[in-house]
Amino acid sequence: MDELTLAEAMEELCAAEEFLEYFGISFEPSVVQVNRLHILQRFHDYLARAGELSEIESARRVVYATLLQQAYQDFVESDALTEKVFKVFHMHEPKTHFVPLTSITLNKTHAA
Numbered sequence: 692m693d694e695l696t697l698a699e700a701m702e703e704l705c706a707a708e709e710f711l712e713y714f715g716i717s718f719e720p721s722v723v724q725v726n727r728l729h730i731l732q733r734f735h736d737y738l739a740r741a742g743e744l745s746e747i748e749s750a751r752r753v754v755y756a757t758l759l760q761q762a763y764q765d766f767v768e769s770d771a772l773t774e775k776v777f778k779v780f781h782m783h784e785p786k787t788h789f790v791p792l793t794s795i796t797l798n799k800t801h802a803a
Contacts, residue, residue: 697748697755707731711763714756718763726766733762 695703704710707727711718723730737758744751 697752701755710734710759714752714759716756716760716763719767722763722767730759730762730766733765734759737762 700713704713707723707730708718708720710731711723738755741754741758744754
């Protein structure tokens with residue numbers, strides 16, 4: 692896969708392990724096995740936040756490798772429940788809503 696351009700490689704890579712190997716990032720298989728989708732989603736999120744990247748492929752490759760390393764490291768130091776990468780982890784978080792006192796007063800015409 693070394694003969695592919697960065698763009699071509701990014702389209703060909705599927706598994707988290709493939710991404711990590713392509714960018715030369717050493718990893719613990721047990722961390723990746725448990726967090727592969729979280730790592731890839733975090734990598735995607737980091738890329739989205741990075742904004743416009745250099746047109747120079749070697750510079751983009753360095754940025755990609757750095758962001759993937761950070762995404763992987765996030766799950767070495769933490770876990771999926773703490774990092775909450777996917778929306779499903781946020782669905783049951785407590786929500787606060789303001790209810791004005793006037794909306795809970797008893798209407799005398801409906802009380803009878």
